[in-house]
Amino acid sequence: MGKLNFIGRMSTIVCLSAGITVGGHVAANAEDIVIWGGFPELQGYYERVAESMKSTHPDLNVIVEPIGLRDHEKRVALALSSGLDETTVFELIGSTANRYIVNDLLPSAPANVAGFVNNAANFEPFFQEVAAVDGKVYGVPIFRGQGALFYNTDMFAAAGLDGPPKTMAEYTEYAKKLTQRDASGNPTVSGWSLRLSGGGGGIAEKFWINLHQFGGSLLEKAGDGYKASYANDAGLAALRQYVEAVSGDKTVTVEMPADAAAFQREQTAMFIRESWVIGDTAKKAPNLNYKTALLPRGSIALPVNLYVAGGSEKAQKAAWEFAIEANKPEHLIWMLDNVGWLPNRSGVDYSSVTTAKPQFSAFVDLPDDYAFFTLPSIEPINEILTRFAAKLTEAYADSSLVGNDAAMMAVLEESAAETNKILDRAGILGK
Amino acid sequence: MSSALVAAPNSNLEGKDKVSRKKRFWFAIIAILPTFAIFGWVRMFPIAETLRLSLFEWNLLSRNKPFVGLENFRELFQDDQFLDAIINTAAIAFGAMAVTIPVSMVLAAVIYHRTRSRFAGFYETAVFIPHVVSLVPAAMAWKWVFDAKLGPLNRLIVAFGGEAQPWLFDPVLSVICIILLVSWQTLGYGVLIYLVGFRNLPKSVYEAARLDGANGVQSFFFMSVPLLKPITLYVSVVTLISGFNVYAQAFILASDTQGAPGRLVRVLVLDMLENSFQNFRVGYAAAEAVILLVIVLVLTGVQFGLLRQRGRK
Numbered sequence: 001m002g003k004l005n006f007i008g009r010m011s012t013i014v015c016l017s018a019g020i021t022v023g024g025h026v027a028a029n030a031e032d033i034v035i036w037g038g039f040p041e042l043q044g045y046y047e048r049v050a051e052s053m054k055s056t057h058p059d060l061n062v063i064v065e066p067i068g069l070r071d072h073e074k075r076v077a078l079a080l081s082s083g084l085d086e087t088t089v090f091e092l093i094g095s096t097a098n099r100y101i102v103n104d105l106l107p108s109a110p111a112n113v114a115g116f117v118n119n120a121a122n123f124e125p126f127f128q129e130v131a132a133v134d135g136k137v138y139g140v141p142i143f144r145g146q147g148a149l150f151y152n153t154d155m156f157a158a159a160g161l162d163g164p165p166k167t168m169a170e171y172t173e174y175a176k177k178l179t180q181r182d183a184s185g186n187p188t189v190s191g192w193s194l195r196l197s198g199g200g201g202g203i204a205e206k207f208w209i210n211l212h213q214f215g216g217s218l219l220e221k222a223g224d225g226y227k228a229s230y231a232n233d234a235g236l237a238a239l240r241q242y243v244e245a246v247s248g249d250k251t252v253t254v255e256m257p258a259d260a261a262a263f264q265r266e267q268t269a270m271f272i273r274e275s276w277v278i279g280d281t282a283k284k285a286p287n288l289n290y291k292t293a294l295l296p297r298g299s300i301a302l303p304v305n306l307y308v309a310g311g312s313e314k315a316q317k318a319a320w321e322f323a324i325e326a327n328k329p330e331h332l333i334w335m336l337d338n339v340g341w342l343p344n345r346s347g348v349d350y351s352s353v354t355t356a357k358p359q360f361s362a363f364v365d366l367p368d369d370y371a372f373f374t375l376p377s378i379e380p381i382n383e384i385l386t387r388f389a390a391k392l393t394e395a396y397a398d399s400s401l402v403g404n405d406a407a408m409m410a411v412l413e414e415s416a417a418e419t420n421k422i423l424d425r426a427g428i429l430g431k
Numbered sequence: 432m433s434s435a436l437v438a439a440p441n442s443n444l445e446g447k448d449k450v451s452r453k454k455r456f457w458f459a460i461i462a463i464l465p466t467f468a469i470f471g472w473v474r475m476f477p478i479a480e481t482l483r484l485s486l487f488e489w490n491l492l493s494r495n496k497p498f499v500g501l502e503n504f505r506e507l508f509q510d511d512q513f514l515d516a517i518i519n520t521a522a523i524a525f526g527a528m529a530v531t532i533p534v535s536m537v538l539a540a541v542i543y544h545r546t547r548s549r550f551a552g553f554y555e556t557a558v559f560i561p562h563v564v565s566l567v568p569a570a571m572a573w574k575w576v577f578d579a580k581l582g583p584l585n586r587l588i589v590a591f592g593g594e595a596q597p598w599l600f601d602p603v604l605s606v607i608c609i610i611l612l613v614s615w616q617t618l619g620y621g622v623l624i625y626l627v628g629f630r631n632l633p634k635s636v637y638e639a640a641r642l643d644g645a646n647g648v649q650s651f652f653f654m655s656v657p658l659l660k661p662i663t664l665y666v667s668v669v670t671l672i673s674g675f676n677v678y679a680q681a682f683i684l685a686s687d688t689q690g691a692p693g694r695l696v697r698v699l700v701l702d703m704l705e706n707s708f709q710n711f712r713v714g715y716a717a718a719e720a721v722i723l724l725v726i727v728l729v730l731t732g733v734q735f736g737l738l739r740q741r742g743r744k
Contacts, residue, residue, distance in 0.1 A: 073708075074704075074708040074709065077491055077709075077711060078708060080492075081492055099492055100492065103493060103494065105492060197600060197694050197695070198685060253597075254600045254694075255579035255580070255597035255600045379492070379711070380710065382709050383709070383712075386705065386710075387512065390512060390697070393694065393695070397600070397602070397694075418511075
């Protein structure tokens with residue numbers, strides 16, 4: 001009897017285990033794909049794309065999981081280096097993706113996807129190059145980060161300014177006129193909001209945008225490698241402008257509210273940022289009177305692509321189809337209108353949005369000589385930016401640097417030596 | 432009766448006892464083995480692996496991970512960011528300890544001597560809540576408290592005629608903010624341990640002191656403080672070690688989705704995470720972890736040393 005009971009119990013356990021295994025197998029066969037993004041504001045966009053695929057892929061289950069960019073980059077590094085069970089579509093800046101591609105952690109795109117990307121009618125060569133390594137396509141271009149000046153027209157009018165600044169010298173002059181102060185002379189509204197604090201490489205990236213206006217660059221190609229190129233007149237001019245704004249003219253202070261949030265609350269008169277601010281401002285400060293303007297020389301352009309890795313072949317196929325679906329004109333126009341990121345696809349008529357929202361003009365109506373730069377696709381780029389940012393943060397807050405070009409140059413030279421050391425360690429220091 | 436006949440039952444008993452002891456020994460070994468196995472797997476193996484990784488140029492993405500000996504350690508001691516992180520972390524750990532020990536001891540004394548109050552439970556709970564509350568929302572709330580423009584702390588200072596301070600931006604004040612946040616969180620634990628200590632102190636000694644004319648303050652300083660020395664040592668080491676592991680507080684006080692969130696106070700764990708998962712230098716970060724381990728081991732050793740000294744006395 002006891003033996004029969006034991007056999008009965010064992011049979012139940014075996015059946016349950018088999019049921020769970022079969023169930024798991026069925027679940028694994030479903031077309032589940034996960035979308036990992038570093039821009040939470042795009043959640044609605046990806047959900048919309050997923051919804052539109054329902055008719056052709058009724059079994060497709062799309063899980064959209066966006067988080068902040070820095071944390072997203074960390075989870076991608078961990079996931080790709082330790083292996084993925086689920087098919088995942090990654091949103092990655094081209095320069096970031098390169099390090100995974102050269103280490104064979106991201107698969108290349110199938111032929112039909114490569115054909116879509118390489119079609120000159122779909123994307124300009126710049127975006128095609130960023131989506132490929134050694135001529136092989138790995139990602140599908142989706143949108144880009146590109147900077148422009150945002151300025152509060154009411155504040156400009158109150159300060160007697162009838163248009164945006166056109167040179168970097170004018171940026172400083174305008175900032176002085178636009179800064180609002182209390183009775184003690186302390187600034188209450190910054191004339192020009194600058195990125196002065198926080199973690200990550202954003203501080204260095206924003207410095208690079210200003211440096212670009214002075215004709216400089218953080219890194220330059222040297223032979224087969226790169227070397228630091230900011231310990232020079234352009235670098236000094238950019239750093240001097242920051243230091244004088246913070247500690248000299250006090251048109252902005254480290255602790256003042258900054259960035260888009262400050263602009264939307266009218267706590268700053270102008271700042272440089274990407275086009276997403278337009279979509280964000282439409283939601284958060286719809287009555288704000290503002291315009292955008294081109295930067296004096298040109299802008300950063302950070303193309304973001306979609307990559308696919310992990311899971312079954314079938315799910316990967318669906319994931320690549322998702323990346324192509326995401327590039328359909330109706331979705332891209334929706335993204336531009338509702339989120340504000342600039343789609344990379346050519347041949348799409350965005351005029352319905354750009355006409356209704358003239359602030360987009362500084363992002364799309366560009367003169368021929370408008371010079372773009374992008375982050376180089378090198379492995380230690382984050383480390384270079386983060387370490388330089390730490391040095392810049394100290395320099396911005398150091399009032400003893402005001403009027404002391406030699407001390408400022410010493411800061412730049414010390415940082416450049418550190419940058420070159422990182423490049424050397426990575427084996428890519430140019431001669 | 433021969434001696435052999437007398438000895439026989441004894442040797443039988445001894446033999447049985449030996450077998451029984453052997454069984455007990457093996458039972459104990461088998462019983463403790465799973466715990467040892469889990470401890471070895473989740474504690475000892477990662478430590479050994481970290482020690483191993485620290486000797487390699489172990490890049491998260493690269494296939495080539497060469498042995499570099501002590502090169503990571505040599506580089507660390509020339510790395511400004513690491514040295515900055517060590518100084519900040521030590522300042523936070525010792526600062527939090529300096530705040531936590533006296534404040535928690537005084538609070539525990541007040542709560543212990545007011546246990547007849549009907550609010551005693553409330554006091555204990557109120558002090559302990561910060562220790563169990565989730566760190567992220569707590570740090571967010573403190574971020575608002577320290578906000579230079581909108582924060583209540585600056586409003587209070589200004590209301591009393593002082594000058595508003597850039598709490599999260601000044602190099603020194605930003606470290607103080609983290610010390611306050613860490614102390615606020617560890618205080619509850621310190622109070623709880625001190626309360627246990629107070630409850631175990633011999634009442635007769637206090638009665639004798641009272642008869643000799645000692646008042647409450649004198650009893651506290653000349654009796655409670657020395658008698659609670661083992662508790663103080665324990666709380667100090669726990670606070671110090673948790674202080675050396677500080678990370679989330681520094682990260683949250685300096686992070687924001689936009690703009691000018693605050694000055695990033697570089698601490699050891701944050702530097703490790705950045706080197707591992709942003710710069711992919713896992714070997715280098717492992718070397719940092721080894722140094723943190725050595726610091727914690729030395730501090731623990733100091734605690735044991737002090738406790739032994741006290742035991743001998």
